Amino acid sequence: MFSCYAPTLEASKEKKDQFYKQLNTAVNATPSEHQLFVLGDFNTRVCVDHDIWRGVLWRNGVGKQNLNGIRLLVFCAVQKLAATNTVFQQSNKLKTTWMHPRSGHWHLIDYVITRQRNLRNVRLTRAIRATTVWSDHHLV
Template identity: 45%
Template sequence: MSMRLSLTNKEFATLLSVYAPTLQAEPAEKDRFYSELRYVLRRTPAADKVIILGDFNARVGRDGVSWRRVLDRHGIDNCNKNGGLLLESCIELQLIITKTVFQQKKNRLMTTWRHPWSKHWHLIDYILVRQRDRRYVLHTRVMSSAECHTDHRLVRCKIRLHFKPKPRKGGSLRKTYKLSKLQSAEVRSVFQVGFQSKLKNVSDLEGSLT
């Protein structure tokens, strides 16, 4: 799923929600997923701030030296095959995995999913942004206490964006009244007739409801 939001200064942010194939999926299915992701990003205007959120079913490991500018210093686990596909795509598309930028002390604040057989916790849910937009990311962390009715933990990312104000329909919502016009006997008479008529309509409506 994708959503494009208007920002100030004629800028835009494009949000993508994704779900990648599992480790057991066929290689062709995995290739198709990353091909579609590349296709969507290439169609996204180059000036847009891109935020990709989702379950990538991938463990990217902690080798920030080999994957410089994609992984930072705070990765966990060992990289698996799906993680290699994700890292290669991030290199090609110039993306960074924001979760690895920020240190969190406890394991439960770093992992997002527990394997049903081994019962080990792993990090497989990520939020990615373009490398040039890293400075807008204030923090990314796992919310271990959030209840989302899923076997995954919630991942929250704080990003500094300035949204374009929503235009008001029909101009200002605040009505103005020129009370000085009521000093005129003619205007005052018209107002009183109209006001009495509205009161009668309300009274008749309440009577019909009872």
């Protein structure tokens, strides 16, 4: 299991390249017979277009993708990984994890990612709205 924090949309291409290179190394170092879970704030929005990203995204995504989203989707497609947040049908308030500070809109930017073949072992991925601490992120 890996926990990570990806560079934001405003970060340099070099920082993003370095992050994905390190993540690629970590994923490749995990034996194929082991279950793999990558949890993190990927600072990315993926789309709802599960037809194009078959196996990576499922029918229950949220919103539009950004440039960081394309990078994450390509990485997942190459590594045969799936974003479990898009698998389960539930309301958006149980999927979205971050509130944009200016618009106040909620987006899905924190993901639980696993190998596509291990999806059967995931029972539910959802955002938890804490009642004791305010944050612009919800736990997944």
